[in-house]
Amino acid sequence: MTSIRRRQVIAGLAMAPFISRYPLASKILGRLVIIGGGFAGATLARFAKALEPRLGVTLIEARARYTACPMSNLVLAGERELNQQTFDYKALAEAGVQVIQGYAVDVDGAQQRVMLQGGERVEYDRLVLAPGVQLNFDQLSGYSKQGAQAMPHAWQAGAQTTLLRRQLQAMPDDGLAIISVPPAPYRCPPGPYERASLMASYFKQAKPKARILILDSNDRFSKQALFQQGWRDLYGDTIRWQSASNDGRVIRVEPASMRVHTDFDTYQPHVANIIPPQQAGDIAHRAGVTDSSGWCPVESVSFESNRQPNIHVIGDAAIAAPMPKSAFAANAQAKVCAIALVRLFRGIRPEPTVLANTCYSYLKPGHAISIAGAYRTDNGEFSAIAAASGASPIDATQALRQQEAAHAADWFSAITQETFG
Amino acid sequence: MLVLGLTPCGHAQGAPSALSQSASQAAVCSGCHGKASGAAVPALMSDARVLEQQMLALRQEGGASAMHRLINAYDEAQIRGIAEALASQKNPPAAQSTGP
Numbered sequence: 001m002t003s004i005r006r007r008q009v010i011a012g013l014a015m016a017p018f019i020s021r022y023p024l025a026s027k028i029l030g031r032l033v034i035i036g037g038g039f040a041g042a043t044l045a046r047f048a049k050a051l052e053p054r055l056g057v058t059l060i061e062a063r064a065r066y067t068a069c070p071m072s073n074l075v076l077a078g079e080r081e082l083n084q085q086t087f088d089y090k091a092l093a094e095a096g097v098q099v100i101q102g103y104a105v106d107v108d109g110a111q112q113r114v115m116l117q118g119g120e121r122v123e124y125d126r127l128v129l130a131p132g133v134q135l136n137f138d139q140l141s142g143y144s145k146q147g148a149q150a151m152p153h154a155w156q157a158g159a160q161t162t163l164l165r166r167q168l169q170a171m172p173d174d175g176l177a178i179i180s181v182p183p184a185p186y187r188c189p190p191g192p193y194e195r196a197s198l199m200a201s202y203f204k205q206a207k208p209k210a211r212i213l214i215l216d217s218n219d220r221f222s223k224q225a226l227f228q229q230g231w232r233d234l235y236g237d238t239i240r241w242q243s244a245s246n247d248g249r250v251i252r253v254e255p256a257s258m259r260v261h262t263d264f265d266t267y268q269p270h271v272a273n274i275i276p277p278q279q280a281g282d283i284a285h286r287a288g289v290t291d292s293s294g295w296c297p298v299e300s301v302s303f304e305s306n307r308q309p310n311i312h313v314i315g316d317a318a319i320a321a322p323m324p325k326s327a328f329a330a331n332a333q334a335k336v337c338a339i340a341l342v343r344l345f346r347g348i349r350p351e352p353t354v355l356a357n358t359c360y361s362y363l364k365p366g367h368a369i370s371i372a373g374a375y376r377t378d379n380g381e382f383s384a385i386a387a388a389s390g391a392s393p394i395d396a397t398q399a400l401r402q403q404e405a406a407h408a409a410d411w412f413s414a415i416t417q418e419t420f421g
Numbered sequence: 422m423l424v425l426g427l428t429p430c431g432h433a434q435g436a437p438s439a440l441s442q443s444a445s446q447a448a449v450c451s452g453c454h455g456k457a458s459g460a461a462v463p464a465l466m467s468d469a470r471v472l473e474q475q476m477l478a479l480r481q482e483g484g485a486s487a488m489h490r491l492i493n494a495y496d497e498a499q500i501r502g503i504a505e506a507l508a509s510q511k512n513p514p515a516a517q518s519t520g521p
Contacts, residue, residue, distance in 0.1 A: 374494030388494035410459030
């Protein structure tokens with residue numbers, strides 16, 4: 001079909017001067033457009049431009065500033081300020097990336113163009129979608145964007161983080177906070193459990209009688225043994241975890257009356273942190289690159305969608321399991337995808353690589369655990385390398401937990417510097 | 422099927438070094454290892470031989486950090502390639518200074 005013809009046109013770029021339907025600067029190798037300026041999209045834009053200055057690189061991002069989720073659980077605990085989480089796009093613009101502050105409303109794959117909310121069109125030779133996650137409020141009965149004002153999700157950092165922090169501060173000293181965990185997959189698998197840990201750390205200082213109940217739609221979770229050991233050692237019985245099989249799945253909420261329902265129980269907590277089910281960001285659905293799961297299947301070497309040619313998907317929106325949906329994974333995928341894209345623009349076949357991920361979680365400030373994984377991308381799929389995958393040892397010294405917290409802090413500095421400058 | 426008309430180029434030697442398989446594997450490193458050494462995570466600014474020895478040493482140490490786990494993903498040839506890629510990018514693209 002037409003996809004073959006388009007691919008031939010792109011493939012021809014390396015051999016011939018750029019032949020385009022569009023007016024182009026004469027020396028440009030091709031036009032790379034990225035939607036979404038998080039850890040995936042911003043990294044890719046910057047890295048691709050540095051790797052191949054002849055590429056026209058355009059980043060479309062709705063917000064002027066990005067608020068990072070990693071480390072934002074420390075903000076909830078009062079250990080960090082939200083402004084330490086925020087970044088802008090000046091360094092990308094200075095590096096030669098054209099940054100368009102706008103909201104992409106549609107993608108026309110046949111015409112290879114992106115439609116912006118204001119009516120403008122941005123044409124591409126290859127498009128990278130890095131929209132992150134969209135919160136599916138309507139998949140949890142009673143929940144809504146409005147309801148998230150009473151029952152914050154705080155799963156996209158910013159005003160929601162501040163709101164949840166204020167609610168925790170205002171909560172009675174012997175109050176109950178609930179964290180509702182959605183069914184996997186969702187962004188940041190260990191995030192809810194790190195959040196419980198850091199809330200408990202705050203309670204230990206400020207409200208020692210307060211309790212935390214985790215209502216989970218899953219039966220297992222990331223770094224489970226490490227978290228549960230840490231909770232016992234550090235917080236006694238402050239944190240209780242209820243698995244899906246133990247009536248942990250939240251099926252309905254009533255934000256107005258602060259009621260949270262499972263199959264067999266109703267709770268009325270003082271704070272309800274409701275993390276809703278998730279899927280790929282809206283633009284991925286409009287671009288036709290999602291499958292019935294709501295996420296985006298991709299070819300493992302180039303991250304090209306297997307539904308639409310010339311559209312690549314990276315970061316949380318992509319199906320790269322067993323890689324988790326994490327900032328580290330997004331940044332790593334972005335760099336590998338950038339190399340693959342520059343090869344494609346030059347007419348060189350991309351090669352499989354080895355990807356990696358590391359996620360640090362704080363059990364309390366200055367005290368962290370990690371999970372690491374490495375992944376092959378050959379044979380058309382992502383596969384974990386067993387020898388390289390695993391979590392921190394269960395019986396570790398305080399010194400190791402402190403060292404991992406130092407690693408986490410350095411990681412955040414390095415990745416945000418690389419991504420945003 | 423792969424893209425029609427692409428130059429078959431299965432090996433790193435045929436590609437510019439910044440686009441090689443080793444460079445792709447090495448690109449992951451800068452997620453943690455910034456251009457300046459942090460309190461706990463070092464910058465990777467040594468020459469290739471030193472970096473290679475350091476990575477090989479990690480495998481022998483049997484330590485408990487995330488890097489002690491991740492290093493097991495790579496065989497000796499990959500480690501050498503990654504070290505060479507890192508050393509050839511003392512100013513890796515995404516870590517270049519972008520202004521004041």
